[in-house]
Structures are given as C-alpha cells and as structure tokens.
Amino acid sequence: MTPDSKIYVAGHRGLVGGAVVRQLVTAGFHNLVLRTHADLDLTDRVAVRDFFNDERPTHVVLAAAKVGGIYANDTYPADFIRENLEIQTNVIDAAYRSGVSKFCFLGSSCIYPRMAQQPIREDQLLTGPLEKTNEWYAIAKIAGIRMVQAYRRQHGFDGISLMPTNLYGPGDNFHPENSHVMPALIRRFHEAKLAVAPEVVVWGTGTPKREFLFVEDLGLAVCHFLAHYSGDEHVNVGTGVDVTIAELAQTVRRVVGYTGELRFDTTKPDGTPRKVLDVSRATALGWQAKVTLEQGLALTYRWFLEHEDTYRG
Numbered sequence: 001m002t003p004d005s006k007i008y009v010a011g012h013r014g015l016v017g018g019a020v021v022r023q024l025v026t027a028g029f030h031n032l033v034l035r036t037h038a039d040l041d042l043t044d045r046v047a048v049r050d051f052f053n054d055e056r057p058t059h060v061v062l063a064a065a066k067v068g069g070i071y072a073n074d075t076y077p078a079d080f081i082r083e084n085l086e087i088q089t090n091v092i093d094a095a096y097r098s099g100v101s102k103f104c105f106l107g108s109s110c111i112y113p114r115m116a117q118q119p120i121r122e123d124q125l126l127t128g129p130l131e132k133t134n135e136w137y138a139i140a141k142i143a144g145i146r147m148v149q150a151y152r153r154q155h156g157f158d159g160i161s162l163m164p165t166n167l168y169g170p171g172d173n174f175h176p177e178n179s180h181v182m183p184a185l186i187r188r189f190h191e192a193k194l195a196v197a198p199e200v201v202v203w204g205t206g207t208p209k210r211e212f213l214f215v216e217d218l219g220l221a222v223c224h225f226l227a228h229y230s231g232d233e234h235v236n237v238g239t240g241v242d243v244t245i246a247e248l249a250q251t252v253r254r255v256v257g258y259t260g261e262l263r264f265d266t267t268k269p270d271g272t273p274r275k276v277l278d279v280s281r282a283t284a285l286g287w288q289a290k291v292t293l294e295q296g297l298a299l300t301y302r303w304f305l306e307h308e309d310t311y312r313g
Contacts, residue, residue, distance in 0.1 A: 001029065001059060001102070001227055008033040008057035010042060010091055011064030015215055016106060016164075018171040020061050023219030033057050043086040052098035060095045061104045061222055062088070062144075068173075069180045070133045070203075070271055077136040084140035092147050096157045103159035104226055105148045107141040107234065109211075109277055110134045111163060119278035122163075122236055131272045145234050158230055162221065165238035165277050169215030169296060170303040182212060185249055186301055189256040199261040200253070203268035206246030211238050211276040214296035217289045224287045235282050239289045242276035248293075255297045 001007070007024060011017035012034045024032060033055050040051055042064055066083040073080055088105070095103050112120045113128030125145070130138045148159035168182035179187070185202070192200045221237045229235065243251070249262055282288070291299075 003028045004031050005029060005059050006031045006033060006055070006057045007059040007061070008035075008055065009061045009063060010035075010087075011062070013037075013171075014063060014065075014067075015167060015169065015171045015173070016218060017061070017063035019169065019215040019219035020063055020222050021219075023216065023223050027223050042090055043083055045086075045090045048090040048094045049097070052094040052100075056098055057095075058101045059104075059226060060091070060100050060102075061106070061226070062091050063106050064091075065106075065141075067137070067180075069184065070269060073134040073137055080134075081136040081140050084137060085143060088140065088144040088147060092144070092151060092159070095159075096151050096155055101158060102226055102230075103148065103157065104222055105144050105159060105161045106222070107145060107161060107163045108137070109163055109165045109236070109238070109275060110138045111142050111145070112275070114272050116275075118274050119240060119276045120236070121278040122234055122281060125234075133269060133271050149232055152232055160225060160229055160231065161234035162218075162225060162237050163234050163277070164218050164221075165211040165213050165236075165275070167213055167215045167218060169300050171215070172300065174304065181210070181245065181248070182252075182297075182300075183304075185252045186256065186297075186304055189252050189258040190301075190304065192260055193256055193258040197260055199263050200249075200258065201263050201265050202245065202249050203265055204245060204270040205266050206249065206264045207244055208270045208272065209242040209244050209274040209276065210248065211240070211242040212248070212293055212296070213238050213289060214291035214299070217291050220290075221282070221287050225285070229285055233281075235285065236277040236279050237282055237287075238277040238279050239293075240277065240279040241293075242274065243293065245270075251294060251297060255294065255301050
C-alpha cells in the first residue's frame, strides 16, 4: 500500500471499522472510501456491484457485520446468519470482479468449536460442534473464511482473513441487552454507581474465561497484515491472555469506581467455558497487542463518559 492507495473500509461507523479508519489515517493513508448504511446497503447485491464498479478501490477491509451478544444471537438467529452471509458474499465477489488488489476479511473467535483445545490454534477450525448461543453468526463467519480461500485458490484473489478475539473500546455498543459482556458491564456498573445501588448482577457463574483485545490494537493489526501478509490461512488476532468473567467484573468495577457488591445470576447462560487464542502465528508475522486490559478499560470508560448522551443503544 502507498499513501495514495484507495482503501474502502466497509462498516467504518462500527467498533472495528472505526478503529481501522483511525489507524489508517494515523499511518498516513488519506484516500479512504467510506459509506454509511444509508448510502450503501451491503445486503443489496446490485448496489454493491455498482459501488465497486464506480469507485474501484484497490484495497478493501470488510468490517461490516451484524453483531451482538448472547441474548441478541439467541433471539435473532435468522437475522444473524442471513445478513452476514449476504454482506460477505456481495462484498467479496464484487471486490474480486472489480479488480481489488488486497482484501481483508474480519471474522471472530466464535468460529472455533465450543470445546476446542486451549489456547485455540487456527487449525482447530471445523474440528467440533460450535457454541450454541452464537452458532448462526459463527457459521456465517466460517463461510466468509472459506469464500476468501476459494476465491484465492480459483481466481488468485489476494484475500486474507483475520480472526480477532473479543473486542472492546471507543465506539462500542452499550445497549443493556444487545451488547457484548464488556460494554454491558461498563454500563451496568456506571448506572449502579450513579444510583448508589447496593449490588450489580452479572450473568452466569463468573467462572468462564475470556480474552479481550482493545479495538485500536486490532486496527493496527489490520494495517500490519494488509501490508505484510498474503496467505491462504486465517490468522488469530488477540492477546493470548484470558481472565475469568468474575475477574473482569472486578476490574470493571475498579475502573468505574463502583463500591457496591457483585452477585452472579447462575440461572443465566455462561456460554463457552474458556476461549483464548493461540496468537503465535500473528507474533511470527510481526504483530503483537500493546494495550493491557486495565489500560483499555480506562480508555473505553473515558469514551463512554464523553458520549454518555449519544452512545449507540
């Protein structure tokens, strides 16, 4: 890539896309092509084809997706699988047909089996049953990985796939029901602090272990791999370090400054018992996460406070 490369970031208003745009701009790339959902519906095949034919970007980052936590995935399974399959199929095919030089598909660590060996290596893909609470989204993302690989093998299309772990950071969705665990906890502890509530309820037992990556680190990873990786196999992107949900809740409580008690609602689902990525491939390719969990939480909470009246959700 050069500073003049025409780069299309799909989903630039989302958590991931926003971070990718910020890091590209910081790195000196100024010829970015951005479209809101109102400007371009990525589930509309004809509209996507026309956009690529008109704009002719040289590089594409597909960060657009329908995303959500356990509640959203369990409540809207048809929406999650249909919309994500449509977006991926339309964008990947149009990018190839319009002559895009480099394509980056972003997936999720939920593509791996529920009981995958930990830490999860890339070769664990399709070796066992998926976690039931988000399998619809996971199946769509697995299809995206395979589609990028298929276009590389049949057409020589230079597409790569990155699989980030659980993400959080500025621009996250803080909806009380449809958000992921990190922003949901931040909002819950913040509101409890304001209300001087005696306790905060956290879903599940608190024992599952999760890995979290500050989204700006993912933005840096996208820039790095666009420039330095061209391979068939997908690459895990994470910290390689996990914490229990109970430990996470304690850290969020400390960052927010809430002094009440924690109570775990064991009637709610835990999801996958443990999920931490093996990031040795990413490390060997020259990338490593930089932001610690506590640093990232502090930055995220600061953003939340600055946008409390306008945040999504």
